[in-house]
Amino acid sequence: MSHSPIPPTHPPLWRNRVFQIVAFADLLQQLAIWTRNIALLFYVMEMTNNDPVAVSLLTMFEYLPIFIFSFIGGTFADRWNPKKTVIAGDTLSAISIGIIALCMMSGLWQAVFVATIVSAVVSQFSQPSSSILFKKHVPEEQVGLAVSITQGLMSIFVIVGPIIGTSIYTMLGIQYSLFVLIGLFLLAAIIQIGLPSSERSTESANSTIMQDMAEGFRYVKRNRNLVVIAAIFTLIGLAVGIIQPLDVYILIERLGLHKENLQWFYAVSGIGMLLGGLLAAALSSRIQRFAKTVMFLGLLILAASIAFEVLSRWVFVTASMRFFVGITEAFLQIVLSTFMIKLVHADYIGRTNGILAPLMTGGVLIGSGAAGVLMSSTSLMTTFFISAALVAAAACISLQLSFPSGQMTNEQETKAGMAKKESVPTM
Helix, strand or coil, X not given: CCCXXXXXXXXXXXXCHHHHXXXXXXXXXXXXXXXXXXXXXXXXXXXXXXXXXXXXXXXXXXXXXXXXXXXXXXXXXXXXXXXXXHHHHHHHHHHHHHHHHHHHHCCCCCHHHHHHHHHHHHHHHHHHHHHHHHHHHCCHHHHHHHHHHHHHHHHHHHHHHHHHHHHHHHHHCHHHXXXXXXXXXXXXXXXXXXXXXXXXXXXXXXXXXXXXXXXXXXXXXXXXXXXXXXXXXXXXXXXXXXXXHHHHHHHHHHHCCCHHHHHHHHHHHHHXXXXXXXXXXXXXXXXXXXXXXXXXXXXXXXXXXXXXXXXXXXXXXXXXXHHHHHHHHHHHHHHHHHHHHHHCCHHHHHHHHHHHHHHHHHHHHHHHHHHHHHHHHCCXXXXXXXXXXXXXXXXHHHCCCCCCCCCCCHHHHHHHHHHHHCCCCCC
C-alpha cells in the first residue's frame, strides 16, 4: 500500500513572475479604461447638451463589439500563444487610439464612438489570455488569492482612474486624455514582454476554428453550474445596462450636483471594492466553501443598494450605497473568477469566457439601448427599480448553483470523457 504523496510546496505568490506581470499590466489597462470612460462620457455630454439617449448610445457602442467578438476572441485565445496575444492586444489598442486622436484633431468629434468600438474589439482577444496564464502558471491553491489580490489592486485604480480622467479632461481636454491612453497601453505591452511563452495544445492544433467553437458550446452545456451562471450573467447584464449610462443623472436630478462630481462617487465605490478585495483575499479559502450563500446574499445586497440609491436625496446615503455596491461586486467577481479558473479546463477557458461574457454584455447592450428611452418615457426612479428587480431575480436563480466538496471538476470531467473514448475504466 503506497503512502499519499506529500503536497508540493510553492514559493509565495508575490514571487511568481507571471502573477506580478499580469497584475501590473491589468492595473495599467484598468487605469486606461477608466480614463477613457470618464473623458468620453463628459465629452459626449457636452457635445450633445446632456442628451440621455446619446449617453446610453456611448455605452451601447462599448458593449456591442464585446457581444459580437467575445466568443470568437475566446476561441482564438485558446489556440494562440497567450503572451503574444496580450502584447498584440495592448499594442493595437494604442495604435487605434492614436488614429482616432488624429481624426478628432481634424474636427471629427464623432470619432469618440469609433474609439470605444475598436478598443472593445481588441480587448476580446487579449483579456481571456490573462486567465489562461493564471491557470497555467499559478499553483491551483494560490489561484483564489491571486484573483482576490488583483481585484483588490484594481479597485485602487477604480478610485484613482476617474479622478485622473476628470482632471485630464477638465484641464487639458479630450485629446490629451487620448494621449494618456496611448502611453498606458504601450507601457502595458512592454511590461508583458517578460511573460513566459506557452504553446497551443496539440488538440487545438489539429482542429478547425468551427470545431473548437462547437466543442466549447458542448462543454458549457453539459455543466449545470455554467448554465446557471449563464442565466445570472444575462439578468445582471440587463440590470447594469439599464442604470450604467444613467448614473450621472442620480447626481443631477436626485442630489442637485454637477456632473463633474461623479468622480467622487466612483471613488467611494472603488474604496468599497478595495476593501471587499482585501477581505476576500483574507478569506479566500472560506469564501469558496460558502460560494452559493455569498452569491445569493451579494446579489440581494446589490439589488437593495440600487433601489436605495435612486430613492435617496442625501449625498451620504447615496455614497453609502455606492460603498456597499463596491464591496459586493468585489466578492461576486472574486467568487466567480476563482470558480471559473479552478474548475474550467485550461484548454476551454477562452471559449467558456467567450460564451458567458456575451450573455452579460448582450444584456448590457440591450439595457443600455433601452436606458434613455425608459428614463424619458417613465422616470429615473422607475428605471432603477426595474434594474433592482432583475438583480433580485438573479439572486433567486443563484440558489440553483451547487458547490459540493466532492463535485467532479470540469477538468476531471474532460479527462473522464477522454478516458471513456479510449475505453479506460474511471472512478
